[in-house]
Amino acid sequence: MTGQLTFSADQADAFDQIAEALKAAGVDLENETLGPTSTAGQQVYAVLGKAGSGKTMLLGQLVKSLTAAGVETVSGDYEGKRKDKRTLAILAPTNKAASVLRNNGVPATTIHRIIYTPVYDPEYEKIAEWLAGDGPKPEIEGLTEAALDRAYTFYQQHSSIPGALAAAGLRGSDFITGWSRRDDPLDIGFVDESSMLDDKQLDDLKEIFSTLILFGDPAQLAPVGQSGSMSFDKLPEDHKLTLHRIHRQEADNPILDLAHALGDPDLTFEAFERMVEQAAAQDDRVIVTPRVDAALMARSPVLVWRNATRVRLIQAFRKAYDAPDTGLLSGEPLICDGIELPLKHRKKRIDLEARGLIKGAQVIYLEPGRKPGFSRLFVVGAEDPQVNAATIIQIEAPDREEPEIVSAASMGATFLHGAAVTIHKAQGSQWPEVQVFAPDIWAAYKSGRTEAGIAMWKRLAYVAITRAETRLHWVTRYMLAKPAEPLSTADLDIPAPNLVLTAEQPEQF
Numbered sequence: 142m143t144g145q146l147t148f149s150a151d152q153a154d155a156f157d158q159i160a161e162a163l164k165a166a167g168v169d170l171e172n173e174t175l176g177p178t179s180t181a182g183q184q185v186y187a188v189l190g191k192a193g194s195g196k197t198m199l200l201g202q203l204v205k206s207l208t209a210a211g212v213e214t215v216s217g218d219y220e221g222k223r224k225d226k227r228t229l230a231i232l233a234p235t236n237k238a239a240s241v242l243r244n245n246g247v248p249a250t251t252i253h254r255i256i257y258t259p260v261y262d263p264e265y266e267k268i269a270e271w272l273a274g275d276g277p278k279p280e281i282e283g284l285t286e287a288a289l290d291r292a293y294t295f296y297q298q299h300s301s302i303p304g305a306l307a308a309a310g311l312r313g314s315d316f317i318t319g320w321s322r323r324d325d326p327l328d329i330g331f332v333d334e335s336s337m338l339d340d341k342q343l344d345d346l347k348e349i350f351s352t353l354i355l356f357g358d359p360a361q362l363a364p365v366g367q368s369g370s371m372s373f374d375k376l377p378e379d380h381k382l383t384l385h386r387i388h389r390q391e392a393d394n395p396i397l398d399l400a401h402a403l404g405d406p407d408l409t410f411e412a413f414e415r416m417v418e419q420a421a422a423q424d425d426r427v428i429v430t431p432r433v434d435a436a437l438m439a440r441s442p443v444l445v446w447r448n449a450t451r452v453r454l455i456q457a458f459r460k461a462y463d464a465p466d467t468g469l470l471s472g473e474p475l476i477c478d479g480i481e482l483p484l485k486h487r488k489k490r491i492d493l494e495a496r497g498l499i500k501g502a503q504v505i506y507l508e509p510g511r512k513p514g515f516s517r518l519f520v521v522g523a524e525d526p527q528v529n530a531a532t533i534i535q536i537e538a539p540d541r542e543e544p545e546i547v548s549a550a551s552m553g554a555t556f557l558h559g560a561a562v563t564i565h566k567a568q569g570s571q572w573p574e575v576q577v578f579a580p581d582i583w584a585a586y587k588s589g590r591t592e593a594g595i596a597m598w599k600r601l602a603y604v605a606i607t608r609a610e611t612r613l614h615w616v617t618r619y620m621l622a623k624p625a626e627p628l629s630t631a632d633l634d635i636p637a638p639n640l641v642l643t644a645e646q647p648e649q650f
Contacts, residue, residue, distance in 0.1 A: 152199050155188055155382040159203060159354060162186055166329070166352045168227060173210040175227050178328060178351060185347065187335065187355040187373035190384030191404075192607040193397045196356045199384070200331055201247050203354075204231060207329070214300075215327065216250045228328040230255050230350075234337040236497045238569035240522035242333055248300065249333065250524070252346070257320045257495040265306065265316035272296045272305055284309060303525060320495040323349065332356065334569040336371050339364040343372040360404075361604050362565055362592070369593035395420040395427050396613050400606045403599045410586035410598060414579065417615045428614045432622040433576055435461040438560040439474055439628060440505075441572040443616070444605040445561055446581035452537045454561040454578070457621045459536070462628055468547050469506045469534065472628035474559035475518070476566065477502040481533060482552050493530060497523030498554045501566055505633060506534075514550030519633050526634070530554050564605045575609035577602070579617050 148156065160170045162184050167176035190196050208214065212227045231249040233239040242249035261269060268284075270276035272293065281289070288309040295301075295308035306316055330350035332338065335357035338346075346353055355373050363369045373381065402408065402416055420427040433443050438458050445451050464470050479500045482490045498504075503521035510516050516532040531553030535544035548556075561578075582605070585598035592600055606613060 147198075148202075149195065149384075151382075151384045152195050155199060155384060156203065158382055159186060159188075160206075162354075163207075163329070163352065168207065168210055168212060168329070170206045170210055175211050177225070178227070183347060183351055183353070184380075185353045185355070185376060186380045186382065187357060187376055188382050188384065189357055189359050189373070191358055191360050192400055193394070194384040196358075196384060197242070197245055197247075197333070200231070200242075200333065200356055201245060203331070204229070204247055212329065214248050216248060216254070216301075229331065230327055230329070231331045231333070232346075233333045233569065234342075235334070235499070235569045236502050236520060236522035237571070238334045238337075238522075241571050243524075251497070251499070252332070252342070253494045253499050255327070255330075255349070256323055256345070258323050259317045259495070260319045260321055262316050262318050265311065268292060268306060268309070268316075269302045272302060284311075301524075320492050326351065328352065330354070334358075335373060336361040337364060337569050338372040340372050358607075360595075360600070361568055362600050365565065395424045396606060396609050399427070399613070400603050403603045403606075408599070410583055413602070414615075421615070426612050428612065430614055430616055431618040432620040433457070433578070433616050434614065434622050436622075436624040436626070437574060437576060437614070439472060439624075440632070441574055441576065442474065442476075442559055442567070443561040443576045443578050444564050444567050444608065445578045446564055446585050446601055448563065449539065450578060450581050451561045451563060452539050453619075454621075455536075455558045456538055458560040459558070461621060461623045466536075466545060470628050471506065471508055472630045473506045475504040475506055475534065475556040476559040476562060477504060478535075478555045478557050480554050493528075493554055496520065496525065496528050498528065498530060501569075503559060503570070504556065505630065507630060509548075514548055514553070516548055519630070532556060564601050567608050568604055571608050571610050573610050574612040574614060575605070576614040576616055577605040579615055580619065 163170060166179045166184060169175070188196055188199060204214070207229050212229045215228045215230050231242065231247055232252050232255055233242060233249050234252055236251055239249040239251050264281060267276060267279035268281065268289070271278050278289065292305040292309040296305040299305075327349050329352045330346060331354050332346065333356045335355035336359065338355070357371065357373055359371060363371055399413075399416060399420060402413065417427060418429055421429045433454060435458050438454075443454050445454065459473075462470060464473065477498050477500055480490050480493055480498065497520040502523075505519040505521065507517040507519055510529050514531055514533075515529060516534070518528045518530060518532070520526045520528055531550035532548040533546065533550055533553055533555040534548035535556065536547055536558055537544045582598050582602050585601050586596070588597065590597040
């Protein structure tokens with residue numbers, strides 16, 4: 142291809158091969174022309190590469206080229222009258238992974254938000270149709286011309302229907318009446334962090350999209366239950382496009398230097414830890430410390446391998462903040478562990494999942510809800526992060542067989558504490574600063590375990606290290622540095638000072 146001077150040779154080759162696949166599907170990127178969706182059959186390709194190889198750069202450029210050709214990006218917010226339009230959806234398995242893409246200017250959403258689509262109130266859907274160019278400017282009782290103009294101005298800048306309606310003074314509960322599972326298929330799908338997909342999830346996506354491009358890192362940990370294999374491993378070799386050049390290495394990134402050093406099959410844990418120490422001596426982006434930082438745990442969990450380590454660190458965190466045994470402090474981090482609802486409450490499950498409460502979602506506890514068992518939550522990385530929901534919140538302790546239940550709805554979203562998480566659960570997420578608990582990596586090294594022919598400790602260390610965007614903390618001992626200040630929610634975009642989201646908002650169920 143031409144005009145992309147920053148592309149490496151392998152990126153340019155991958156771009157050209159995907160462009161050929163899209164051309165066969167009726168989208169000509171070179172001439173910026175669109176044809177009808179091809180009936181030649183489904184296409185699935187994978188762009189593979191380690192951290193820093195330029196996968197996100199390539200994905201972003203493909204999105205720009207598809208947009209220039211006239212392909213319309215769809216999201217989980219609103220879908221207009223698509224008719225015969227060619228469409229693209231950019232997806233990630235988790236809210237956090239989707240937010241990482243959005244921070245890079247790529248309009249991504251979660252897989253759940255594409256599988257489950259919002260149902261708009263017919264009156265307010267007229268505004269959405271007008272903003273999307275599918276209808277005239279409406280007259281809505283209770284909304285002034287100035288409010289509609291604010292919505293229009295916002296949409297021109299951000300292309301978000303819910304955001305535009307919020308600019309007009311509306312809440313989500315005003316214009317979204319529920320969520321439904323998608324019945325109609327879509328066109329082109331890009332899936333980032335596809336190493337997290339299991340075979341069933343990939344099959345679900347193949348039912349929806351006629352052209353599917355996966356972006357993944359084969360050095361990460363495989364999904365649990367897949368015996369070390371990734372969903373893209375079964376693709377034909379000519380449909381797997383590998384990026385080799387490490388673009389971010391040009392910025393002399395010591396975190397990526399360490400991550401890629403793990404590719405040496407002869408590297409021992411002791412030799413690797415010496416490399417970490419040398420990097421820390423030369424660059425403040427790598428820190429070797431004997432203590433876990435409790436203050437950092439409130440927003441960036443310590444990454445561990447063993448579940449017992451996770452529980453002990455969580456207890457140390459809560460003790461450092463004087464958290465009560467039978468309740469939560471405002472600002473404590475949680476991890477969604479799933480939704481416990483009977484089949485008859487399918488609509489409620491869909492609503493919660495569409496709002497971002499999917500397994501593995503990171504959440505900050507705000508305060509109790511108005512009803513017993515309800516909680517007000519901030520869903521990290523979600524496009525609409527403030528949620529009221531029935532919750533079952535468990536706090537585990539190393540000296541108790543059964544966890545303490547600090548929020549006990551009879552059914553709803555279930556949560557574990559999020560001050561420490563396993564490295565498996567951390568896949569797909571990134572934080573500015575990450576603490577890696579080295580004694581657990583050493584334990585994996587001593588176990589001698591392997592996954593798909595690679596030492597388990599190296600996979601664990603690779604995934605944990607590459608979660609750090611700007612700074613890596615390599616923690617060497619079972620010690621905790623106490624926080625200097627109490628927990629706070631001042632860093633979250635919520636109303637202050639009393640943390641009430643909206644008094645009129647109903648609970649989720």
